[in-house]
Amino acid sequence: MAANTVETPIRKICCIGAGYVGGPTCSVLALKCPSIQVTVVDRSELRINQWNSSKLPIYEPGLEEIVQKCRGKNLFFSTDMVPALKEADLIFISVNTPTKTFGLGKGRAADLKFVESCARLIAEVCERSKIVVEKSTVPVRAAASIVNILKANTKPGVSYQVLSNPEFLAEGTAVNDLTNPDRVLIGGETSDDGRRAIAALSSVYQNWVPAEKIIHMNTWSSELSKLAANAFLAQRISSINAISAVCEATGADVSEVAKAIGLDSRLGPKFLQASVGFGGSCFQKDILNLVYISESLNLTSVAAYWQQVIDMNEYQKMRFGQRIVQAMFNTITDKHITVLGFAFKKNTGDTRESPAIYVSKHLLEEGACLHIYDPKVEKAQILLDLDQQDEKEASCVSIFDDPYEAAKGTHALVICTEWDQFITYDYQRMYDSMLKPAFVFDGRKILDHAALTKIGFHVETIGKRPGQSFQEQNWAGANGI
Ligand SMILES: NC(=O)C1=CN([C@@H]2O[C@H](COP(=O)(O)OP(=O)(O)OC[C@H]3O[C@@H](n4cnc5c(N)ncnc54)[C@H](O)[C@@H]3O)[C@@H](O)[C@H]2O)C=CC1
Ligand SMILES: O=C(O)[C@H]1O[C@H](OP(=O)(O)OP(=O)(O)OC[C@H]2O[C@@H](n3ccc(=O)[nH]c3=O)[C@H](O)[C@@H]2O)[C@H](O)[C@@H](O)[C@@H]1O
Numbered sequence: 001m002a003a004n005t006v007e008t009p010i011r012k013i014c015c016i017g018a019g020y021v022g023g024p025t026c027s028v029l030a031l032k033c034p035s036i037q038v039t040v041v042d043r044s045e046l047r048i049n050q051w052n053s054s055k056l057p058i059y060e061p062g063l064e065e066i067v068q069k070c071r072g073k074n075l076f077f078s079t080d081m082v083p084a085l086k087e088a089d090l091i092f093i094s095v096n097t098p099t100k101t102f103g104l105g106k107g108r109a110a111d112l113k114f115v116e117s118c119a120r121l122i123a124e125v126c127e128r129s130k131i132v133v134e135k136s137t138v139p140v141r142a143a144a145s146i147v148n149i150l151k152a153n154t155k156p157g158v159s160y161q162v163l164s165n166p167e168f169l170a171e172g173t174a175v176n177d178l179t180n181p182d183r184v185l186i187g188g189e190t191s192d193d194g195r196r197a198i199a200a201l202s203s204v205y206q207n208w209v210p211a212e213k214i215i216h217m218n219t220w221s222s223e224l225s226k227l228a229a230n231a232f233l234a235q236r237i238s239s240i241n242a243i244s245a246v247c248e249a250t251g252a253d254v255s256e257v258a259k260a261i262g263l264d265s266r267l268g269p270k271f272l273q274a275s276v277g278f279g280g281s282c283f284q285k286d287i288l289n290l291v292y293i294s295e296s297l298n299l300t301s302v303a304a305y306w307q308q309v310i311d312m313n314e315y316q317k318m319r320f321g322q323r324i325v326q327a328m329f330n331t332i333t334d335k336h337i338t339v340l341g342f343a344f345k346k347n348t349g350d351t352r353e354s355p356a357i358y359v360s361k362h363l364l365e366e367g368a369c370l371h372i373y374d375p376k377v378e379k380a381q382i383l384l385d386l387d388q389q390d391e392k393e394a395s396c397v398s399i400f401d402d403p404y405e406a407a408k409g410t411h412a413l414v415i416c417t418e419w420d421q422f423i424t425y426d427y428q429r430m431y432d433s434m435l436k437p438a439f440v441f442d443g444r445k446i447l448d449h450a451a452l453t454k455i456g457f458h459v460e461t462i463g464k465r466p467g468q469s470f471q472e473q474n475w476a477g478a479n480g481i
Helices: 022-032 045-051 063-070 081-087 113-125 142-153 174-179 192-205 219-250 254-262 283-296 300-327 355-365 379-385 403-407 420-424 427-432 449-455
Strands: 012-016 037-041 075-078 090-093 130-134 160-164 184-188 214-218 336-340 369-373 397-399 412-415 439-442 458-461
Touching: 012 022, 012 081, 022 037, 022 063, 022 075, 022 090, 022 174, 037 081, 045 075, 063 174, 075 081, 081 113, 090 113, 090 192, 113 130, 113 142, 130 142, 130 192, 142 160, 142 219, 160 192, 160 219, 184 192, 184 219, 192 214, 214 219, 219 254, 219 283, 219 300, 283 300, 300 355, 300 439, 300 458, 336 355, 336 403, 355 369, 369 403, 379 397, 403 427, 427 449, 439 449, 449 458
Parallel strands: 012 037, 012 090, 037 075, 090 130, 130 160, 184 214, 336 369, 336 412, 369 397, 412 439, 439 458
Antiparallel strands: 160 184
16 A cells, blocks of 8 residues: 555554543544554553553543453554554544643643654654544644654655544543533545545544544644533533522522523533533643633733633632631631532543632641542542642541541531532531531522521522522532522
């Protein structure tokens, strides 16, 4: 086969990056395309060993079963990147694109050093033409940089088609999101080669995604659509959180307001759950990236508009932290507080940008001692996130395997993650073992506040004035809106 032709149909896929996107995406791909050999490579030996073990590096409902079914058949995890890249017809780049921590664009621009090093390695080792797919979330026109790097370093007779194919999965629901995506975006060049590459990637997805959900567009639109989608989702959360502050100041109830808004068919009910603030590795990073791009393009009003989404989120986390201190008689020094939930959302063990980190640090700064429980987050991760080297140094942070043990002898429960199991706990049992007055601060609006008040708890939540009568609190129970 000539070096400058991409082999179609696609038989071998290599994915660089065995993280929250690369791992689940390739597992589902392998499941749905038994005739394609999928190899996920990563430079982290630890991560690859975990993918090859019985304890996967990430918790994602339904994923373990898929990995068990496909691993060793048409799904492989390896640190041996060169042969996997050489053999592949199509390469996904799924590496992390964090916010830059130094230099130009510090604190806002996306750092593309990992994407760039992938492009350099591909050009260095590949001896025949390939389709390279940008799966990582990147700034608009990042594909142009990848093309430049590939072109400048490529071997003679080898050519590349670079496609944008952003990922829209959410953690905790990744398997379902990948199996039944709302849409698959593929951006590419309008040349004949570009069209052929788009068709080749489309045919992979068509193994399980209906053709009408696979949308083709120009590369820059595809890249920008990913940033815009995350910005819009986060904006809805910041909007309802802004309204929650108005509710607390006026006596309106944000659950009622969200319900009323969500019933408008033009708006819909999703992503209107007021909370302690959004977390996760992407919303903040991607909006900061959008802000940076807008500023770089001299679109200062656009940049200021999106920056507000982040600012509102910071405000919400701060407000919640302050409210805990205020409600507990303006001092929590030496008080023991139970933090229930440390992951940034339910059904994941991921703590990146988790609001629980902000709230916990705030409580520690105010002198409290924390008892922390999360069903899926590792102890070492919690200590790392709270800048505690080890358990010895973490004299004021204790991590528990059991929520009832965590609650014992503490003054308050602070709900930071909306785990389903938190809804069904025996709160009477917890109350009986706690110091009085016992407080609940429900940062996720998942508990039955009327029942808790009846038990004797002083209950505070987002978007509702504290101390409303039993009857007023009555309906605002479980499941928010
Ligand atoms: N986490 C999520 O839910 C989603 C993330 N994304 C985007 O996908 C991208 C990846 O995100 P995650 O999977 O969460 O990141 P992650 O940090 O979990 O995984 C990235 C992996 O890439 C590896 N890596 C980095 N540079 C490498 C290199 N040069 N060679 C080999 N391996 C390398 C790292 O060791 C790491 O295991 C990001 O751009 C993110 O914005 C998009 C949609 C959802
Ligand atoms: O690019 C990404 O990384 C992904 O970011 C989000 O997915 P994720 O961050 O995994 O999870 P979400 O369900 O969006 O939740 C993000 C945060 O917002 C919070 N949230 C969500 C919804 C809501 O109504 N209220 C609210 O506070 C969650 O608790 C969580 O802290 C998007 O939903 C995905 O489409 C996208 O692919």
